[in-house]
Amino acid sequence: MLDLTDGVAMDPVIRIRGLEKIYTLGGETVAALAGIDLDVAPGEYLAIMGSSGSGKSTLLNLLGCLDRPTRGSYHLGGDDVSKLDDDTLSRVRGKRLGFIFQSYNLIPQLTVLENIAVPLYYQGNETPETLQRCKELAAMVGLSGRFDHRPKQLSGGQQQRVAIARALVNEPLTILADEPTGNLDSATEEDVLAMMDNLHAEGRAIVMVTHDEHVAARADRVIHMKDGQIQRTTYKTPV
Amino acid sequence: MILRFHRTLSLGVKNLLLHKVRSCLTMLGIVFGVGSVIAMLAVGEGASQEASRSIASLGSSNIILESVEPPREPDNPLQTGSKPPLWTQKYGLTEADRARITNTIPNVIRVHPETERTDEVMSASSRQRAILHATWPECPEIRNIQRIEGRFFTQLELERAMPVCVISPSLRRKLFPFGSAVGEFVRIEGDYYTIVGEYSPGASEVEDEGKEGAETVARDDILYLPINTARARVTSFIYGRTQYDTLVVQTTGTQHVSAIGESIESLMDHTHADHDFRIVVPLELLAQARKTQRLFNVIIGSIAAISLLVGGIGIMNIMLATVTERTREIGVRRALGARRVDIVSQFLVETVVISLVGGLTGVLVGLGIPGIITSLTNLPTVVTASSVLFSVIVSVLIGVVFGIYPARRAASLDPIDALRM
Numbered sequence: 001m002l003d004l005t006d007g008v009a010m011d012p013v014i015r016i017r018g019l020e021k022i023y024t025l026g027g028e029t030v031a032a033l034a035g036i037d038l039d040v041a042p043g044e045y046l047a048i049m050g051s052s053g054s055g056k057s058t059l060l061n062l063l064g065c066l067d068r069p070t071r072g073s074y075h076l077g078g079d080d081v082s083k084l085d086d087d088t089l090s091r092v093r094g095k096r097l098g099f100i101f102q103s104y105n106l107i108p109q110l111t112v113l114e115n116i117a118v119p120l121y122y123q124g125n126e127t128p129e130t131l132q133r134c135k136e137l138a139a140m141v142g143l144s145g146r147f148d149h150r151p152k153q154l155s156g157g158q159q160q161r162v163a164i165a166r167a168l169v170n171e172p173l174t175i176l177a178d179e180p181t182g183n184l185d186s187a188t189e190e191d192v193l194a195m196m197d198n199l200h201a202e203g204r205a206i207v208m209v210t211h212d213e214h215v216a217a218r219a220d221r222v223i224h225m226k227d228g229q230i231q232r233t234t235y236k237t238p239v
Numbered sequence: 240m241i242l243r244f245h246r247t248l249s250l251g252v253k254n255l256l257l258h259k260v261r262s263c264l265t266m267l268g269i270v271f272g273v274g275s276v277i278a279m280l281a282v283g284e285g286a287s288q289e290a291s292r293s294i295a296s297l298g299s300s301n302i303i304l305e306s307v308e309p310p311r312e313p314d315n316p317l318q319t320g321s322k323p324p325l326w327t328q329k330y331g332l333t334e335a336d337r338a339r340i341t342n343t344i345p346n347v348i349r350v351h352p353e354t355e356r357t358d359e360v361m362s363a364s365s366r367q368r369a370i371l372h373a374t375w376p377e378c379p380e381i382r383n384i385q386r387i388e389g390r391f392f393t394q395l396e397l398e399r400a401m402p403v404c405v406i407s408p409s410l411r412r413k414l415f416p417f418g419s420a421v422g423e424f425v426r427i428e429g430d431y432y433t434i435v436g437e438y439s440p441g442a443s444e445v446e447d448e449g450k451e452g453a454e455t456v457a458r459d460d461i462l463y464l465p466i467n468t469a470r471a472r473v474t475s476f477i478y479g480r481t482q483y484d485t486l487v488v489q490t491t492g493t494q495h496v497s498a499i500g501e502s503i504e505s506l507m508d509h510t511h512a513d514h515d516f517r518i519v520v521p522l523e524l525l526a527q528a529r530k531t532q533r534l535f536n537v538i539i540g541s542i543a544a545i546s547l548l549v550g551g552i553g554i555m556n557i558m559l560a561t562v563t564e565r566t567r568e569i570g571v572r573r574a575l576g577a578r579r580v581d582i583v584s585q586f587l588v589e590t591v592v593i594s595l596v597g598g599l600t601g602v603l604v605g606l607g608i609p610g611i612i613t614s615l616t617n618l619p620t621v622v623t624a625s626s627v628l629f630s631v632i633v634s635v636l637i638g639v640v641f642g643i644y645p646a647r648r649a650a651s652l653d654p655i656d657a658l659r660m
Contacts, residue, residue, distance in 0.1 A: 066574060066655040087578045093654075094576015105571045105658075109257050121246055122576035166575070 011078055013174050013205045014040035014063060019072035021058050021228075032058040034228035035072070042173065043203045045196075047216035050225035057178065059225070060209050064097055064176045065089045077173065094122050098167030100177040104159040106151040106166075112138055113147045116166045123170060130169070137165035141195065157188030164195055175199055177208040181215060193218060251588035262593060265557045268550030269597030269637065270604060273630040276543035277605025280626040282612060283539055285619035287532040294528060296383050297521040302488040302500050304507075306331025306481045309515040330515040331481035336507065340488060344502055346495045351375050351487040352466055356475040360462055361426040362414035369410050369460040371427070373469035373476060379438060381487050389421040389436030392465050400467040404432040408439050409459035425462070430472050438463065496522045547633060550597070551641040558590055558645035569649050570657030582650040583643075590642025591635060598634025602627055 021033040032055045040046055050056040061067040062074065065081055074082045077096055081089065099105075106115045116134040120126050138147060141161035143154075151159055160180060167175055177196070181189040197218060200206055208219065216222045217236075224231045255262040297303060309330050332352075341350045353374045360369045372378075376394050379386065392403045404425065411420045424431045440461055469476040490499050500520045507516055562569075569582055605627070609620035 061655050064574065066658065067653065087580070090573065090576055090578040090581075093574060099574050101571075101658075105567070105574075107568055107571060109253055118572065119575045121243070122572070122578070122581060124243060126243075126246070170576075 011042075012039040012075075013042050013044075013077055014038065014207070015075040016062075017073045019059075019062060019074060020070045021055075021062060021067070022070045031228050033062070033069070036228075036230060038223070038230070040174070040205050040207060043200070043205055045200045045206045045218070045220045046208070047219035047222045048207065048209045048225060049211060049213075049216050049222055050231075051211070054225040055228040056209050056225050058228075060176055060178055060207065063207060064099060065093050090122070094119050095170055096172050096174060098170070098172040098175045100160070100163050100167050100175065100180045102179040102182040104151070104156070104163045104183075106159055106162055108151055111148045111150060112143055112154070112162050115151070115162055116169055119166060119170045125170070134165070134169060137168055138162070141165045155188075156184055157191060160184065160188075160192050161195070164192070164199075168199070172204070174205045174207065177206065179210055180208065181210075181212070189215075247584055247588050248592070250585060251592050254589055255592060261557060265554055265593055266597035266600065268553040269547070269594050269634050270601040272543070272547040272550040273598045273601025273634050274604030274608060275546055276539075276630045276633075277602060277622060277626050278608035278612070278620075279539045279543060280536075281605070281609035281620040281622040282618065283532070283535055284621040284623055284626075285609070285613075287528070287535075288621055289619050290528045290532075291525060294521050294525045297519075297524075298381065298383075298487075298489075299522045299525065300490050300493045300496060301381070301521060302490065302496060302503065303519040303521065304332055304336075304486040304488065304503070305517045305519065306484050307515050307517045308480075309513040329480055329482075330513075332483040332486050332516055334482060336510065337483065337486055339506065339510075340486070340503055343506065344499060346491045346499060348489040348491060349377070351377055351381050351489065352483040353378075353485040353487065354466060354469065354476060354479070354481065354483050355485075356469075356473070356479060358427055358473065358475055360410070360414065362423065365414055367410065367413045367460060369462050370458075371464055371469060371473065371476075372461050373464045373466040373473075375466060378463060381489065382440070385439045387437040387439050388419060389434070391436055391438060391463070397465040397467055400465065400471045402430060402432045402468060402472070403435045403465065405436045405438050405463040406434050407459055407461040407463075408437060409457060410462060411437055413460065427462075428472075428474055432464070432468075493522055496520055543630075547637055551594075551637040554590055554593060554638065555641040555645060558586060558642055559648070561589075562586065562645045562649040566649075566652065566657050569652060570654050570659075573652075573654035573657060579650040583646040586646035586649050587639065587642045590646070591638035594634045594638030594642075595631075598631045601634065602631060605630070 016036060016038045019033055019036045019038075020031065023030045023032055034055075036059065038059075048056045048059060058067070062069050065076070065084075069082055072082070073080060076092065079092075081092055084092065093099075107118065110118070113131075113134050116137055117126065117131060120130050120134070135147065138144065141164055143149075143158060143161060143165075146154065146158070151162070154162065160183075164180075175196075180196070181192050184192060193215060196206060196208070206219075208215075210216050220236050222234045224234070307330075334352075337350045337352055341347060351374070353372065355373070356371050357368055358371050360367055360371075376392055376397055378384065379391050387408060389405070391405055392401075395401075396403050406414070406420050406425075414420065414425065415423060419437075420434045421436060423434050425434060426432075440459060464473075471477075488499070488503065490496055497520060500518055500523075504518055507518075508514075572582065572585075606622055609622055612618055613620050
């Protein structure tokens with residue numbers, strides 16, 4: 001058994017035990033996740049790798065409270081979220097989690113600033129201060145002159161930066177990223193990954209799904225999945 | 240809270256403006272639904288008010304008896320000797336009836352006789368066929384005719400059967416085109432009559448230019464005469480088959496009208512076995528007209544309900560398409576913390592805005608159409624505030640009712656399913 005006592009004093013932000021997700025497809029049951037235990041410490045940078053069908057996306061969806069597990073428990077920031085009702089889950093998503101998607105998923109009819117402010121709106125937290133914060137975040141990700149642009153007027157890299165700013169607006173402690181650089185060329189990929197490094201340096205936990213070894217190499221820990229189970233875990237070699 | 244509502248509203252409007260053509264087409268159903276409801280109710284209300292007014296002008300506390308030509312009996316050769324030929328046979332209401340009703344039936348103030356004939360009236364310069372309306376001096380108050388100039392004939396002139404008459408504006412224009420006729424004379428069958436006044440028969444004052452042909456008699460070309468004068472001097476009155484065409488029974492009030500009508504009927508039945516008269520009770524006509532109007536309104540209401548239903552289904556159709564198209568957006572919003580109720584309200588706001596804007600546009604259409612109808616067909620139309628209010632409320636309700644299903648469908652998706660789209 002590996003020694004994980006480094007962070008023993010701190011409760012993990014994510015703790016899952018025996019997590020299973022079983023789909024029924026045409027009368028046949030498929031276990032997308034077959035009993036997973038996983039802890040993510042505060043401020044940890046975790047990458048999930050695996051071929052398609054390995055269950056890595058299912059795991060991320062469950063972590064993001066977008067889907068419900070068939071069995072098992074999931075504690076997010078100390079609370080058991082596997083038993084919450086839909087409205088509370090919505091609050092949890094908006095308040096404690098930040099999402100970064102592969103295809104950016106900005107809302108096309110809204111401007112850059114309005115897109116960043118969407119999570120604030122659903123938390124009922126639109127004050128002059130928080131709206132000011134949207135501008136600061138947009139400036140931070142390098143979109144100072146483009147506050148009123150629509151997503152269509154932006155490049156892929158710029159759109160992903162808007163998505164990052166949006167993920168940060170409610171100050172979540174955990175960022176969930178689903179192949180955030182999957183649609184980007186290598187130069188902008190470097191940009192976005194550097195930005196993720198910054199978030200990590202600020203003390204946020206990051207869980208990122210990727211299939212790129214090069215991307216995963218930036219994480220503290222990489223779990224490799226196969227057939228709905230964690231196959232092996234590798235740690236970043238200390239410099 | 241207000242800010243939140245404002246954001247939901249502005250988001251909805253923004254989404255609608257993003258698809259202007261689609262939104263306008265969606266609205267069209269409601270626009271014409273609401274417009275036609277208001278227009279139809281306006282036509283109905285106009286017709287109803289017109290009917291009520293014309294019935295009310297007969298006087299709601301009056302009862303009207305009319306002479307009716309008795310049904311022709313089959314030609315029986317045995318009877319031809321005993322009865323005068325049909326074309327000279329007298330029928331209808333007589334002075335005896337008038338006196339009997341006045342004297343025997345309680346709550347009757349006065350029984351006012353009227354007889355009308357058509358005859359040629361001549362002035363110094365022209366001649367014109369006109370209606371000779373022979374009556375009593377109380378005619379202006381009973382028939383609600385309006386004084387324009389001069390006076391009506393008096394009780395004394397009636398009793399002495401003096402040769403005086405009162406002219407209607409329409410006839411006056413034809414006989415005396417250059418100004419006042421009071422003090423002038425007209426000639427009927429060789430007798431001269433002094434015109435003492437000009438009285439207008441009221442609402443239906445229609446100009447009929449170019450119809451000066453001697454044979455046509457305009458409804459408004461009327462000459463009022465004292466009935467005794469007419470019966471003493473004018474041939475068509477002397478030899479007419481009826482003594483009185485009409486008896487207007489004035490009663491003390493509306494509460495007795497129906498009962499008096501019945502007692503007059505039974506009284507008359509004794510003396511007029513062949514039933515050569517008819518009783519009209521304006522109050523009952525009015526009640527009948529109201530009943531008809533209610534039925535009419537129900538029919539209009541059903542047609543309107545169907546057209547609004549069609550408009551509503553149009554909205555629902557488009558919103559379902561919109562929901563499908565924006566499933567991914569819904570998933571994203573859910574991931575970013577939107578509750579189901581947030582999604583429902585977002586889509587609901589859109590349908591309500593569409594149907595409210597459509598409803599208000601429909602009100603404008605509905606205010607415009609009756610004006611066009613009136614100017615084209617002369618039918619009276621009355622737009623009531625209640626019909627406008629009703630249709631706006633209904634259009635908003637339609638937005639809610641037909642918007643709630645698409646909105647709920649949008650929100651019922653699991654976030655992960657919505658995101659996968």
